[in-house]
Amino acid sequence: MIELEKINEEVFVARAPIVRFGSEELAFVKRQAQGSPRRRARICAHKSAGDALHEMLIALSSEGYIRPHKHPHKSESFHVVEGEADVVVFSETGEISEVIQMGALGSSKAFYYRLPEGYYHTVLVRTKLLVLHEVTNGPFHPEDTVQAPFSPSETEREAALEYILNLSTKTSAQL
Secondary structure, eight states, X not given: OOOEEEEETTEEEEOSSSOOOXXXXXXXXXXXXHHSTTSEEEXXXXXXTTOSEEEEEEEEETTOOOOOXXXXXXXXXXXXXXXXXXXXXXXXXXXXXXXXXXXXXXXXXXXXXXXXXXXXXXXXXXXXXXXXXXXXESOOOGGGSEEOTTSOOTTOHHHHHHHHHHHHHHHHHHO
16 A cells, blocks of 8 residues: 555545555545545545646545536546446536446446536446546646536535436436
């Protein structure tokens, strides 16, 4: 297992000069996601929020909620390591523009996607856990992420669960 610095319950930074992710790191990030309050965890391969390039091994539980959001000045890509999910892309008003079915290499689904800057999006985890490798440009400033006004905040737990259930039904009907 590589040396990790714990930033909080769901963020860890790899401290080795040359970062490697293997089965131990995969198992670790999955355990952390299952035990964290928001049901997600990540290991950052980049060393600080100020780095120009951010690469992360991220685990997301199907019990979590990722509020639809956009990054006005950043693109992002990820490829699925394990599990399945739908990436839902929205219009500015909250209408579903596209649903990208994702799965690990070898599944019949896309294992990679890249989203240019400025699109509202979320991830619906379709398996118990999803593990992905995400790449985006830095630096990271939380205030640069624009939360979708058409969706409930993470603190509105009941509304968020209802929103995800409705969104899941809508996306399934479109596929």
